[in-house]
């Protein structure tokens with residue numbers, strides 16, 4: 477039974493927006509699976525260069541990252557305030573690729589989340605353990621530590637993305653993912669437990685989306701590779717609609 481509205485989020489990373497996503501197709505969803513749907517939320521996270529064209533095509537957009545400070549000497553960065561200014565409604569915070577390649581710490585991620593909330597943008601905060609951490613039996617401790625830094629009393633979305641499942645084709649099994657999502661939910665403040673959406677990310681594809689989305693504590697997906705292929709993303713959206721219609 478789905479008590480929370482599903483959110484399907486397409487993270488295009490450092491790739492061009494798929495041409496089909498830029499077709500303005502408010503009326504005909506078969507032409508553009510990325511456009512807003514009535515029963516589920518669909519959000520795309522393009523590079524900043526494609527934000528405008530995605531908005532012009534009628535898509536709901538988010539940024540892949542944002543700096544916590546409003547302005548200043550941060551070469552190459554873009555602030556949450558600036559992202560809000562160009563029309564972003566969502567922002568990813570703490571994606572593992574940012575944590576690993578840009579040295580973002582739990583404290584940096586928390587500061588970004590606070591800045592996004594101040595700008596009235598909705599943060600989708602990524603957490604998840606590496607393969608090494610999982611093999612050492614530390615997966616739950618890592619997730620707990622990453623969560624502890626966050627303003628969990630606020631209206632945010634969590635994305636559990638085990639690093640070992642990102643871009644590898646190795647998805648967490650539906651049971652593994654559900655177990656971790658249930659743990660994450662139990663760690664939220666009591667009055668947020670029923671409201672906060674927890675997405676799963678890591679090799680979500682057309683053929684595993686339905687089983688993942690059927691899990692009671694999985695409220696959507698953050699999709700990388702498969703979201704760049706319109707026909708695959710359309711299948712994932714279809715799975716989300718089916719699961720929603722049945723609940």
Ligand code: 13P
Pocket residue numbers: 487571637641642643644645677678679680698699700701702
């Ligand atoms: P893949 O779906 O390519 O594994 O990427 C997941 C991800 O990192 C989404 O943010």
